Amino acid sequence: MKIETVAPQLATIAEEPYYQAIGDETALFEAAYARRLPLLLKGPTGCGKTRFVEYMAWRLKRPLVTVACHDDLTTADLVGRYLIVGNQTTWVDGPLTAAVRAGAICYLDEIVEARKDTIVVIHPLADARRMLAVDKRGEMVMAPASFMLVVSYNPGYQSVLKEIKPSTRQRFVAVDFDYPEAAVEAGIVATEGKVDVDTARRLVKLGELTRNLKGAGLDEGASTRLLVHAAQLIGAGIAPHAACTAAVARALSDDPDMNGTLDDLVRAVF
């Protein structure tokens, strides 16, 4: 029985992703990268965590491997597994192993969604050892200097099940993300959504109004991403009311009362 190793090809990001720095997060990322420290990004959904990682991968000219975590994610999904190809057993690296071998940036998005027993596999990677145990092959993969582990999560979830264990979180350098202040956010919405500044400002105002309702019927206010979606719809010729209703109001809530309030807010702005 011949065993072959197949590693997925990893490519670097060719074009600069649009990213508007808010604070010193770029410098922090670079410092952590230089010192080989893993990074934890905290922040509400749609505030730019994923885009930031893409941007940094481009800036550092490293390939980026993104894994969206979910509660069925197993260790094998991350590390790799044997597959039968024809008459042979073939080992296929999982995304994490591939990233370690290639010295890429591995980004585990929404890490709290993953099962607790799966997360433990990243522990040796996230401390001074910087290695990944591939048990099924009896192999230890040492991470090269260019490898970096980045994870993200949204601390806004209220569920007790969605908490990150101290033994995991204390391995990371943590960076807080939040929605940018109005002027900056308007710039982002205008650039990303390709709309004029006035429309972008109104969308950001709408975002602010919905964020005031956090905890009063909404779990989260409208994210920058939702505002960009609305802007893109407006740019594509949809009337602002309809675009905001579809991209913001209905995306935030199913509750008829709440939808009524959100419609009122949309109408207040446009």
Added chain:
Amino acid sequence: MTQRRLFGDELGQRLDEVLFASHSHRSATRIAEGLEDLNRDQQERVLHWANVAAGTYAEIGYQIATLAPQAFAVLDDAGFDAWALAGLDAFDRQGGRAAMELLRDLDGFRATRAGALPVAKFSEVETRLARFIQGLSGRPLSLSADPDAGATAWTDSETIHLPARLASLPHSEANRGLYKVLAVILWAQTRYGTFGSALIDLHAALAPWLDTVDYPRALRWLSALEAVRLEARIAAELPGLAAEIAALRGPWPIVLDPMVVRLSSLDATLADTLAVLSGCMAGSEDAPLLPHQVRIDPAAALRVRAARIAHDKQVLSRAINALKGSGGRPGPRDETMAPLAADGAAVEFSLGDEALALPPEARAAAQSLLQDLGEVPPECLVPAGPGAWQPTERSDGGEGVAGQREPDRRYDEWDYRRKAYRKDWCHLYEADVAPGDADYVAEVKRRHAGLIRQIRRRFEMLRGEDRMLGRQAEGEELDLDAAVDAIADCNSGMETSERLFRRRTRNERSLAAMFMVDMSGSTKGWVNDAERESLVMLCEALESLGDAYAIYGFSGWTRTRSDIYRIKRFDEAYGTMVQARIAAVAAKDYTRMGVATRHLTQLLLRQPARHRLLVTLSDGRPDDYGDEYRGHYGIEDTRRALQEARQKGVRSYCITIDRQGADYLAHMYGASHYSVLHDVKKLPLKIADIYRRLVS
């Protein structure tokens, strides 16, 4: 068969039974005469509702019976039911006077019911409007209804008072719009400084007219002029909303035209309004009446505002004081912090070059001050003397006992006679059981060591384990047996199976159990002992099973004090604290079961589990102080609460130590969802059976 009508004397007799059972100084004869002309169905209907209403308040029953002939002249049967029910509802919410008024206003009721009157009611728009105002932000504002007819909307800068009904526009939809516009204008008054700022003193500005006959006229002018100024401010930030207001008001009255340009400028402040106001008051004209007229009550608003400013200043100074003292930044006493970005949208503070993060309370206080004064007063930015910031040092809020504090929740209660809910009827308070003897549990465990061992064994067998499933089409790893077979098959030229993987499945039972323990006075003595021992064994069992579970006790005294005692929350471990609380489970007052069921169902629904189970440990039927809840009413309410729970996917089960209980238990819980116990040792064993039934 249609039954014959009742005659006057028969009616009189039955009305006497219903209405004047206690004090018969009034005669039913006159009412009975009025009812004689109704048909038998209608007569019975009147008697039914008079009876139901008299159970709540005799006067309402009397009123219903008296007005019945007129009511039937304008309403059909369903309308009559709705009318009587609306009267009872009004009594529950606002008391006897409101109920009488509603019942007497038959035409109004009929018109509203037929949708003919363009009325918008505050209760219809309240939720949506409250959220809308919160969305607009600034300081939190509450909404309140003013029951007086013809009331004008106004605000004291913390509460927006709106009329209970609006009917000034031709459609109810338009009137609902008017509610929104009124609330927005009042919100804007608090947001854009109608009540003054650090530079402008509204009280002083109005002083020339104070205590003169011209004062009301001055306030009317102030209100109209501010409406112009505020609309321009709203338009700058919320153009859609401003367009809505403009559409509702139509063109400005001609007298206002000369002022509109000045007041609509974006840098116009209250000072401009006051300058224009002097000019207007110099003339003799009265202010024009606007469609969205609001009232300004400077005295009330300034009083509330002054108290708030004092409080906010204190909170902010304390917070800044604590910050300066901490983090190795002692800082000289005279060092002040500079507010950054003080545009009213967000406040940030810096010390030297560093931005400071204030606690949320302090941030809100700073924002509130900014809104009231247009600036954060400099005296708040220096330390306020010794003492650290304590978020708990707020003056409001008594603690612990019910009665001094607002209820944690209010719940509706089912009235079977009305076949309707009484809204927000029960006031619920939640508190921890004060811990008792910490050794009690250990002692029980010692005494029942054999039984507990047995329970543990039984439950460990039930526990879900991870299982590997072989020969799957996909999975985490290769199933070597399957692979070897497949290669052998392949080599011998046979078709190979594609099911070559092993997959781990978790036998997740995913069950959350809530135990609701009767702490009523009747459990005193051996029932209470039995309950506590059962709880110990229950915990032992559930610990070995690994399911999420919580234990709450319930008791209370009338609808205004339904108490829920926390013994173990879902996220709490079965540790010494919980054990000490179990020891302290004691007999308290009464058993209003419906509200307890509703509350614990709510808590249970927050648990992320596939199966949710509500288990009641009780010693008898629902009961509460006074005659009302005892008997049929309480049983029907509890039954209704359990039905609601079932609709939300919560299964309920009752374990009771009431040997006479079988009849009502079946009615409340359903045929096979209860057991009557004679022996405490059976309880944990019973639980095992319930679990097996749920997960199989």
